[in-house]
Amino acid sequence: MIQRLFAERAAAIVAEDPGAIGLAAAGSWLSNELDEFSDLDLVLVTKHKVGGDKQRMMAWAQKFGALLSAFTGEHVGEPRLLICLYDDPLLHVDIKFLTLEEFAFRVEDPVILSDVFGQLDQSLRVTTAEWPGPGYQWIEDRFWVWIHYGLTKLGRGEYFEAIDFLSAIRNMVLGPLLLVSQGQLPRGVRKLEKHLPGSILQQLKGTLATHDRASILKAIHTCIEMYRDLRSNLFDSDIQLQTGTEKKVLEYYDEIAELPQKVNN
Structure with a gap:
């Protein structure tokens, strides 16, 4: 596989360079999910x-x-x-440049490819990776304000902006929460097609909208439904729900739903 061949070549170069401490691989490499479409994620420690x-x-x-x-x-x-x-072969490679001290602060444990003096291995053994999970309170404090924003753009007839808003809700809210609900890391909307049950994936498709007022309105409604379901299943009693804001925004949704269709050329 081209990613592994590239990484092996890079590791050999790093091992011979006096300015380097080591090289590691992250991303899809860790879950053995590399395929012909995968990027290569490298961590170079200098x-x-x-x-x-x-x-x-x-x-x-x-x-x-x-x-x-x-x-x-x-x-x-x-x-x-x-x-x-x-080029030769055509390959997307992300390289993160860290010092040994910075290497200790990580979201996952990478696979070490080059570590001449064992310093990377030592760092991994004495420190712990911490993946930043979605902050449930952070999301709840923002979700209804975001929904109101999307509705205002729909009401004004800014359909492209409203469609972009829906994408942001999937990436920042629904995707991470759905992945957590399936026992996966909250990586935005990455590989949702693989991890979600068919019925939930079908529901998520309902958040995709065309450049049409009714389509966007329905997609926003689906976002609201999915968020409330996920919230009830994932959030504990420590999360302060923004019930007052939620009520007002849902009332505003009804107002927007009653507006006549704007004619956009």
Whole structure:
């Protein structure tokens, strides 16, 4: 498989470089789910800080193969990440650049590919990975405000914006909660098709809307129904429900539902 061949080549390069401590693999590699469409997620640990310095990050990436293009990951809040596309073979590779101290703080235990002096193994043995689960209170405090936002855009006739809103609700709320309900890590909407029972997947399809007022309104309603079901099954009594906000937003939903169809050219 091209991902493993690339990783083996990169590990050999890292093992010979005096500026490196080691290399590890994360993502699909950990669950043995690599296939022909998978990205390769690498963690490069260096003696001196490289993450955040694009020039030095690019220099490292160029050692690993025929680099076509790369950019840093500020858009996902991670300037230490370099998102790369290589040629021969064509492969997407994400490289996160960490120091040994930074390596200890992680969301999952990566597979070590190169660790000449055993420092990565030692770090994994004395520290614990912590995946940040969805904050139920964080979601509850925001969900109804978000629903109101989507309804206002629908009411104004901004259908593209409303459709984007639905995508955000799936990614930030429904997807993570659905994955948790199935005993999976809350990775947005990743691999929902694999993990969800058919009936729930069919219900989730109801949150997909076309550029049509009735379609969007129905999709928002489905989002509300699914969230309330998930909330009742997952949240414990410590979560403060925003019942007042919920009531007002549901009343506003009814108002929007009664508005006439806007004509959009």
